[in-house]
Amino acid sequence: xxxxxxxxxxxxxxxxRYHWVPSTQTGVERMxxxxxxxxxxxxxxVVRYSLILxxxxxxxxxxxxx
Numbered sequence: 001x002x003x004x005x006x007x008x009x010x011x012x013x014x015x016x017r018y019h020w021v022p023s024t025q026t027g028v029e030r031m032x033x034x035x036x037x038x039x040x041x042x043x044x045x046v047v048r049y050s051l052i053l054x055x056x057x058x059x060x061x062x063x064x065x066x
Contacts, residue, residue, distance in 0.1 A: 001041065004034040020048065027053035 004011045013033060020029035027050035035043040 001035050001038055003032055005036050007034075015046075023047075 004013075011034075013031070015031065018031055020031055022028075023030050029048050030045040031048075033044040033046065035041055037043075
């Protein structure tokens with residue numbers, strides 16, 4: 001798979017016009033910025049967590065946000 005592999009050219013990716021892909025981990029979605037390769041690949045993604053998963057991570061790790 002080849003996505004935005006020419007690093008000599010700037011690319012603009014708008015989150016509202018791009019699709020989030022479900023990850024293999026429940027509650028996690030990814031937005032692919034670039035990818036070079038198939039099964040073993042070099043890739044850059046933006047990751048977002050569901051609100052429930054974020055709450056559980058915060059609860060388990062004891063992280064406090066003010």
